[in-house]
Structure formats: C-alpha cells, structure tokens
Amino acid sequence: MNQKVIMKKECPSCAMMIEKDTQFCPICKYEFPRSSYQKQLKWVAIILAVLFLLVILL
Ligand SMILES: [Zn+2]
Numbered sequence: 001m002n003q004k005v006i007m008k009k010e011c012p013s014c015a016m017m018i019e020k021d022t023q024f025c026p027i028c029k030y031e032f033p034r035s036s037y038q039k040q041l042k043w044v045a046i047i048l049a050v051l052f053l054l055v056i057l058l
Contacts, residue, residue: 008017013030024031 007020009020009032010017011025011028011030013025014028016025016027018025018027022032
C-alpha cells in the first residue's frame with residue numbers, strides 16, 4: 001500500500017519528496033549525484049578485466 005513512499009526520495013536542497021528515479025529536483029533544480037551503483041559496476045568490470053588478463057598471462 002505504501003509503495004509510493006518507498007519510491008520517493010527527499011531533496012537535500014528543499015526537503016521536497018520527489019520520485020526516486022528523478023535526476024533533477026523539479027522544485028529547486030537540484031541535481032542528484034549519480035548512483036554509486038554505476039561506479040561499483042565500473043570497478044567490477046575493471047577488476048574482472050585485470051583478473052582475465054592475469055589468467056591469460058599465467
Ligand atoms: Zn529540491
């Protein structure tokens with residue numbers, strides 16, 4: 001029943017509850033930092049590439 005609440009986040013600039021997927025606050029135009037998930041994904045790709053190279057070289 002309260003799924004809509006879960007899917008919202010609070011704008012740190014104006015404290016407005018906005019949709020979780022929104023990159024910009026529609027009220028004050030605050031730009032949310034990109035999710036760390038993408039950074040983690042990038043690091044996982046780098047680590048996998050290094051491991052792959054090690055496997056080939058050894
Ligand atoms: Zn805002």
